[in-house]
Amino acid sequence: MGFLSPWLLLGGLAVSVPLVLHFFYRARYRKLPWAAMTFLKQSIEQTSRRLRFQEFVLLLLRCAALLLLALALARPTFSGATAGGRGESVDAIFIFDTSYSMTARDGEKTRLERAKDAAATILDNLPGNSTIQIIGCADRAVELGPQSPRNLDQARQIVANLEPTALATDLLPGLTEAYAGLDRGAGTNKEVYVFTDMHKLGWDRQSAAIRGKCEELKQRATLLLVRCGNPERPIRNVGITSITYPNDIPHTGTRMPCAVLLRNTGKESVRNVTVALEVDGKQQEKESETVPEIAPGQAFPVNLTAKLDAAGPRVLTATVTGDDLPGDNRLDRIVSVRETVRVVIVDGRPDFRDPKESAGHYVRNAILPVKSSDVDNYFIRVEAVPADEAGPALLGNCDVCFLLDVPASNADRPGIPGLSREFVDRLSEFVKSGGGLIIGSGENIVPARYNQILGSGGVNLLPFDLEGVSLTTPEKPFKIAPETTDVPSYLERFQQEPFRTVTADADLSKVLNVKPAATGRVLMRLADQKPFLCSRTVGDGEVIFIAGSMDDKWGNWPSKTGSFLSFIDMTLTHFSSKAARGANVTAGDPIVWTPLDATKNFDLMRPDGKRVKLGKASGVPPVVTASDTPLAGVYRILADNQDVKAAPQFCVSPNLSETDDLTDLTNSEVEQILGFKPVFLEAGTPEGIATERAKREWTVWVLLALFALALGESVWAWFCGKAW
Structure with a gap:
């Protein structure tokens, strides 16, 4: 148990007042002989034991009342010295699971949308002078801001603009970054929130290390796990695992036959999914087909053709619609098309x-x-x-x-x-x-x-x-x-x-x-x-x-x-x-390219349009390396003043290990991994999130106990003063 105002426990010293009055106060009197008192002495001796017992109980009740008052003023909490209560400033750290399983829609909203709503509610209920740090986490951690930890408005904007990645879940990098972030907070009241769907992969990949890191966090902060998924509704998912074509040289003037391989990684059949294939984003030339049903665990090839009308590196794009998880519903592949x-x-x-x-x-x-x-x-x-x-x-x-x-x-x-x-x-x-x-x-x-x-x-x-x-x-x-x-x-x-x-x-x-x-x-x-x-x-x-x-x-x-x-x-x-070769990689893997002119500066253009400076080529032979590849889609590496259309293209596919097993852990399974019981919250229940900090404080209960004790003391005092 901890205290938000431990110095107020000094008020407990007031318990010495009734003790002093009880044991050391003596009325001043003179002894006067009076014959009638001789007859009363025997009666007083008969009732003295009962009176001493009543006075001793009354003394204990009054001392306990003073101790409870001091305890209430110290605002006790049940989660240790770092646990916060109502009105006390908080150093909060938000860890957002940004793996693409968070894009699953198992209700009216996606899991990531529920995480954002839950985070907004927590931000709205942070006490004054609180600080906030936000970390995005998939299989790597990214500190997102805000620039000033006290700028809660900027934090709200960061939360609202959060985007999922194409990476697989691993919570350890985020927990590690959060532990380092505890040192950046000036207060002693610290809270770490993890917004996740409890995807089994994220806990299993490095379970021993996660357990150790959570133990360390527990010693310095309150660890709160915010469940953003709906465990009562399984995810229906069909992902694209590959695009294959005959072992021939793709060449112009043909419609190349391709096999788009689908796989149902969920636990329920998925019906009426539509698969499409296009080249270089040409919607008017794409082919599509509807698959009536794909059973759980089934791999299903769909044969489509791609029109190759231009030589050079071409982008094949396969898409599928009709399931609950869009993160693996698109796959891009670079194909080298030759005229001769x-x-x-x-x-x-x-x-x-x-x-x-x-x-x-x-x-x-x-x-x-x-x-x-x-x-x-x-x-x-x-x-x-x-x-x-x-x-x-x-x-x-x-x-x-x-x-x-x-x-x-x-x-x-x-x-x-x-x-x-x-x-x-x-x-x-x-x-x-x-x-x-x-x-x-x-x-x-x-x-x-x-x-x-x-x-x-x-x-x-x-x-x-x-x-x-x-x-x-x-x-x-x-x-x-x-x-x-x-x-x-x-x-x-x-x-x-x-x-x-x-x-x-x-x-x-x-x-x-x-x-x-x-x-x-x-x-x-x-x-x-x-x-x-x-x-x-x-x-x-x-x-x-x-x-x-x-x-x-x-x-x-x-x-x-x-x-x-x-x-x-x-x-x-x-x-x-x-x-x-080297133009098709998995999300998170680096893109390595050998330029013809290594003296220029290069930028990476991501699928979301953002540009990342890469600098000049380095090494022998000189290569340009881009490691910022969290999104699936088409990337380009641009030299100084180069036309975007002339820049080399690279296709990044989702990390399909994320959907190999879509199981979400229960609270008891998470407890078993961690070895202790953290605070579990449910996204989508704002009243629970808003009152969680108040639940961790015992002040109200101590005041209720004080009220009951004062009432008991009054009744006992009346009883003791009653003439019998």
Whole structure:
């Protein structure tokens, strides 16, 4: 128990007055002999015990009355020394749960709207000279103001303008910030209010740390949990978990089929939800479909198409309506749309008389799966040249380059032309600037020369340096092991059927050995664990090295169309989508972008139109990093004086872990986590919030007890003074 005016307890010393009067006051008299008194002495002795008892009780009642009066003036409270009462100034801290579960509508208002109303009521009932600090909290804490803690009008404006984020719930950052905020208040009467829907995720993620922090808060302040949800009404929720499209290169002039995956994360079926898909916000071209019903826990794909009429990064936007929680009802994705994809094949073993014998035959056919009459109209343009015709200009308009069984130089294989020094230097620049390079093995490759020119001794493009060639017999061929595919990677589907079986069925007679190091990454291995597919990121580009040949000289893998053709398709799609890589992130994750001109200053434009200064690029290579991504939607990074429409776009999606489990904890479950019982309030019951502080003060009850005691003392005094 604490006291708001503890110094008034000194009034309890007044209890000494009746004690002094009772024990030390003596009437002054003279002894006079009187014969009649002898006869009264016996009567007085008979009643003296009763009189002493009555006077002692009367003394106790009067002393207790004085003590209760002093106690009432000291204004006792039940929550400790920091608990406030009516009329006493308060250092209040508001923690608002701004995760997107607070956007749920489980009644006439959303949970966040109820939190705002509850906070406004508390602000209106704060005593004079009180202070306020407001903290927004999802999986991170943000101090929102006001600038002056005594400016309650500004605090009301901050509360009214609160907006939800696309982040998941975690109360620990907010509680930690609130504990630090206690030191910023000058008074001893402190209150911490947490406005939340009691979402289970927010308490479970770091339950032990939350318990410890609440224990610390309890020692210095009154902790009040304001429930903003309606536990009697479950949330109906259907969220968009992904937008997928075929493993092809999106290109102009088509309607690309897309699958919008919906998932019911609530406990009730949701009926008549409408799903729509549009490109770059073009409402007139969007497609939509209504789903009659989605059962609890069910994932439901909706097939729609997106019209691609312009090349470049395009924004696919899927929306769904018809549930109670809008926070996960929109998903944006950047898709890199190409008008044409230009591929150069440098063939180290060309055969103009019989093209089927050339090193690039299988690759070219895999890239161009159309009739020869349609090749000129196909969006992928392929140019195949022998090594001696591969000049630097060849890479000028190129997106992807294949080196197939090509000697690293003219000196590698007598009589067989190799790469020129000028081409190698240009190839290095091509990859670093974002190009894709695929290197296929073969008899013309001399490992030592490749290491010297293309590897660690030269332009350093190889994922790993090469060693010798491994041979085997037809009876015991090398086998590709698709189950070893690295995850995550663009080839991870090779672990699944039908890719897995058809790939494992291929036989290889020779492979090039590599020396694995930290410079590269093994994407897939052989059954004996030798690296087969390797990759390395170089600048903004990437190099893929195949330890086997990409023709039928070293095995029959190229003839396994289900595997080889899929590998070519996935690789081209992977390289062509590089503009979208890093452009799709989850709320709260940083956006990292490499600008062409690192000398400029940059700003981040958020989906709500606010601009955040980022400064210049930094690091090696110079990158711009934007960490302020709490909202879902489309962000842009703008250079000085840059047109908004020309700025690169980035799509931020909601943190879907927020709706994996929509359970709200009961008060008893929260108590079990905390290990003590905080003060629970219900948003939407202003009379409860307005009187909570008065309930914590015992003054009224002490005064009532004083009144009852005074009444009892009067009755007892009358009884004692009555003649019997």
